[in-house]
Amino acid sequence: MTMRWTRFKYHINATLLLLPLYFLATTLAMGPDGATGATVLAPKSVGPWQVEPRAAGHWPPRPGQELDMTVRFDAGPAAEIRTAVLTIGDRAPAVEDLLSPAAGLLHGGEVLREAHVPAPADISADAALWLTVERWDGSLHHVSWPLASS
Structure with a gap:
């Protein structure tokens, strides 16, 4: 022994x-945000913020599966963000739908936030990834990235 x-x-x-x-x-x-092989979507502005989303998993999302996303907020006052959500659908969510189970609530730091976005069971051809940011004054800002052209 x-x-x-x-x-x-x-x-x-x-x-x-x-x-x-x-x-x-x-x-x-x-990578700098901890994601390897992430699909980077085109940077866009939503309100005063410049955002750049990255899909950590399969892009475009598969119906019925969850999509892991990170969103980098490059410019703008981070303290003015009350709620930020990612959804997949034909239109931007309404105020009452921001905290629904079909929305991926962004959480994390001031610059880099992540969300787990549930994809609907039936994704239409004109569906898009919607980022909705609500400020403390109640105003909403929306921006979208089409799923079909990605």
């Missing part, structure tokens, strides 16, 4: 020393 342990303890030590190098390499290979 001692002969076996003496032989393998060096292998275990080498593995423990090399394992952090693996995690360092994978961390350095990631």
Whole structure:
């Protein structure tokens, strides 16, 4: 038993020393927001903010599945954002639909926020990804990216 342990303890030590190098390499290979292989959509402005969404999963979204998105808010006053949601549909959501289960609520820091957007079971040909930002004064700002042209 001692002969076996003496032989393998060096292998275990080498593995423990090399394992952090693996995690360092994978961390350095990631993008600035932690996403590898993300689909970057065209930057647009919504109200005073310049936004750039990224889809971490399959793009365009598959019907009935959840889409993981990150949105970078590059310019504009982040403290004025009350609610920001991502939805998939034919039109922008109304005020009463902002906190519905069909909307992906953006959460995170001031610059980079993420959402888990549920895709409807039937996605029409003219559907779009809608970003809706509500300010503290109650005003809504909408912007969309068409799914078909992506």
